[in-house]
Amino acid sequence: HRPLEKSHSLSLVTMVPLLELEKKLIDNLENYTNALEQKLEIIRSQLLVIRAENEKGRRNAISYLSNPLNGFSIIRRLHQDWINWRKYMEQPVGIWQLKAFYSWKDELPTERDLWDACEGIARIQSTYDLKVGDFINGNINGKQYNDSMSTADILSVGAYLFMKNRPSDAIQWLQEVPQRLQEELLIQPRHLPIKEVDALRLLAEAQIKDQNYSEALPLLHNCLKLQPHDARVLRLWKKTTDFIENQPDQSPTENKKRNVPIANAFKLSCNGPLESSTRLHCFYNFTTTPFLRLAPLKTEQIGLDPYVVLYHEVLSAREISMLIGKAAQNMKNTKIHKERAVPKKNRGRTAKGFWLKKESNELTKRITRRIMDMTGFDLADSEGFQVINYGIGGHYFLHMDYFDFASSNHTDTRSRYSIDLGDRIATVLFYLTDVEQGGATVFGDVGYYVSPQAGTAIFWYNLDTDGNGDPRTRHAACPVIVGSKWVMTEWIREKRQIFIRPCLPKAKGTSTKS
Numbered sequence: 277h278r279p280l281e282k283s284h285s286l287s288l289v290t291m292v293p294l295l296e297l298e299k300k301l302i303d304n305l306e307n308y309t310n311a312l313e314q315k316l317e318i319i320r321s322q323l324l325v326i327r328a329e330n331e332k333g334r335r336n337a338i339s340y341l342s343n344p345l346n347g348f349s350i351i352r353r354l355h356q357d358w359i360n361w362r363k364y365m366e367q368p369v370g371i372w373q374l375k376a377f378y379s380w381k382d383e384l385p386t387e388r389d390l391w392d393a394c395e396g397i398a399r400i401q402s403t404y405d406l407k408v409g410d411f412i413n414g415n416i417n418g419k420q421y422n423d424s425m426s427t428a429d430i431l432s433v434g435a436y437l438f439m440k441n442r443p444s445d446a447i448q449w450l451q452e453v454p455q456r457l458q459e460e461l462l463i464q465p466r467h468l469p470i471k472e473v474d475a476l477r478l479l480a481e482a483q484i485k486d487q488n489y490s491e492a493l494p495l496l497h498n499c500l501k502l503q504p505h506d507a508r509v510l511r512l513w514k515k516t517t518d519f520i521e522n523q524p525d526q527s528p529t530e531n532k533k534r535n536v537p538i539a540n541a542f543k544l545s546c547n548g549p550l551e552s553s554t555r556l557h558c559f560y561n562f563t564t565t566p567f568l569r570l571a572p573l574k575t576e577q578i579g580l581d582p583y584v585v586l587y588h589e590v591l592s593a594r595e596i597s598m599l600i601g602k603a604a605q606n607m608k609n610t611k612i613h614k615e616r617a618v619p620k621k622n623r624g625r626t627a628k629g630f631w632l633k634k635e636s637n638e639l640t641k642r643i644t645r646r647i648m649d650m651t652g653f654d655l656a657d658s659e660g661f662q663v664i665n666y667g668i669g670g671h672y673f674l675h676m677d678y679f680d681f682a683s684s685n686h687t688d689t690r691s692r693y694s695i696d697l698g699d700r701i702a703t704v705l706f707y708l709t710d711v712e713q714g715g716a717t718v719f720g721d722v723g724y725y726v727s728p729q730a731g732t733a734i735f736w737y738n739l740d741t742d743g744n745g746d747p748r749t750r751h752a753a754c755p756v757i758v759g760s761k762w763v764m765t766e767w768i769r770e771k772r773q774i775f776i777r778p779c780l781p782k783a784k785g786t787s788t789k790s
C-alpha cells in the first residue's frame with residue numbers, strides 16, 4: 277500500500293546550504309578573474325616596455341645593433357627572456373581556485389538530484405495543467421512572481437522528459453528553447469554555450485518520437501542550415517521523410533495520450549474541492565476526554581463517512597517553530613549525498629522525513645497528550661512523530677496509511693513487532709506551515725480537500741469499526757507549487773484501543789472478524 281517512507285529528493289530545508297555553496301563558488305570564480313587580471317596586468321605593462329625597445333631597434337636596425345649594448349641585449353633577450361615568457365605563459369592561472377573547486381565537488385547536487393527536481397517541476401506543471409509558457413515566466417497558477425526560468429533550466433526539464441520517454445511533455449518545454457536562445461545571443465555572449473543546433477535537434481527528436489513527423493521536418497531543416505553535414509540530423513531527416521512518404525494522411529489530431537486512471541484521479545482531486553455536503557459543520561469538541569471541558573477543540577467536519585475532521589489551532593506558533601527547528605537541524609545534517617542506495621521504484625513520495633520520539637521532551641509529551649484529547653486513543657504503543665518537509669513539487673501519491681494486516685496475508689518485510697502493535701487505526705496529521713500554492717491533502721475517492729494551515733491537524737480513522745482497512749481513506753498530498761510544506765504525522769496503532777474502540781461488526785456487514 278505504501279511507498280517507502282524515505283525518498284531521496286531534496287526537501288527545501290536541505291537545499292538551503294546549496295545557496296551557501298553557490299556563494300562560495302561565485303567568490304571562487306571571482307578570485308579566478310582576479311588571478312587572470314593580475315596576469316594580464318603584468319603582461320600588458322611588460323608589453324609596453326619590450327615593444328618600445330623593439331621598435332627603437334627596427335627604426336634603423338644597423339645603427340641600433342652597431343651599439344654593442346643593443347647587440348648584446350637582443351641576443352640575451354631572445355635567449356633568456358623569451359624562454360621565461362614562454363614559461364610564464366604556460367603557467368596555469370587560478371590553480372588555487374581550481375583546487376578549491378575540486379574540494380567542493382562532493383557538495384554539488386548529483387544528476388539524481390537534478391532529475392528529481394525536473395520531475396517535481398514537471399509534476400507541478402502537469403498536475404495543475406499549467407501552461408509551460410506562463411510557468412517559465414513566473415506566472416504560476418494565475419499569480420505573477422518576480423522570478424522566471426532560464427533557457428538552460430527549461431532545456432534541462434525538456435531533456436529529462438525526453439529521456440524518460442515522455443515526448444509530448446518534453447515538446448512543451450523544448451519548444452520554448454530555440455527562440456529564446458536566439459534572443460539571448462543578441463544580448464550577451466554565453467560562457468557555457470547551449471548550441472542552438474542541439475536544442476533544435478532534441479526538439480525534432482521529441483516530435484519524431486511523438487509521431488509528429490511534419491512538425492519535425494522544419495526543425496531538422498533548420499538544424500541542417502546551422503550544421504549542414506551533421507550525420508545524426510541527416511539520419512533523422514531520412515527517417516522522417518520516409519515516414520511522411522509512407523503515411524501521407526497521418527492525422528495530427530490522433531489521440532496519442534494514454535489514459536492513466538489513477539494518475540488522473542490524483543490530478544482531478546488536486547485541482548480543488550468538489551461541492552461539499554451542507555450537512556457538515558463546525559463545533560467545539562468538549563467530550564472526547566474530560567480535559568476538553570476546560571479546553572474544547574475547535575472542530576471542523578471535513579466529511580462524515582469516512583469520518584474526517586480538522587482540529588483548528590492545536591499547535592502554537594512557538595511549538596511549531598520548535599518542531600521545525602529540531603527537524604530542520606537534523607535533516608540538514610543528513611548529508612545530501614549519503615544514502616544513495618535507492619531502489620528505483622517508490623518515487624511516490626518526494627519529501628524528507630525526520631522521526632521524533634514521543635517521549636523526546638516536554639513538547640512532544642504535551643503534543644502526545646493533546647492527540648489523546650483529539651482522538652480518545654491510548655498512544656503508548658503508537659508510532660513516533662514523523663516531521664516531513666516537502667521539496668520541489670513535493671507530493672505523496674494516492675495511498676492508504678494502513679497496512680491491512682486484518683485482511684491480507686502479509687508476507688512482506690514488516691516486523692513481527694509491528695504486526696503485534698496492530699494496524700494503523702487512525703492518522704493525525706499536523707500542518708506546521710501554510711502553503712502558498714498547492715500542497716493540499718486530498719481524499720480522491722470521496723472528494724475531500726484540505727489546504728494546509730499552520731497549527732491545524734486533520735484526523736481520520738483508517739480502519740472501519742470491524743478492523744478492516746477502509747479503502748475510501750485513500751489520500752494523497754498534492755504537489756506543492758509554491759511554499760515550504762511542513763507536516764507532522766502520528767499513526768496510531770490498533771491493539772491498545774481494544775476497549776476504547778472495540779471491533780463492531782458493520783451494520784449490514786459480512787464481517788468475518790470476531
Ligand SMILES: O=C(O)CCC(=O)C(=O)O
Pocket residue numbers: 672677705715716717718751752753754763765
Ligand atoms: O502531507 C500530506 O498532506 C499527507 C501526508 C500523508 O498522507 C502521509 O504522510 O501519510
Ligand SMILES: [Fe+2]
Pocket residue numbers: 675676677751
Ligand atoms: Fe498518508
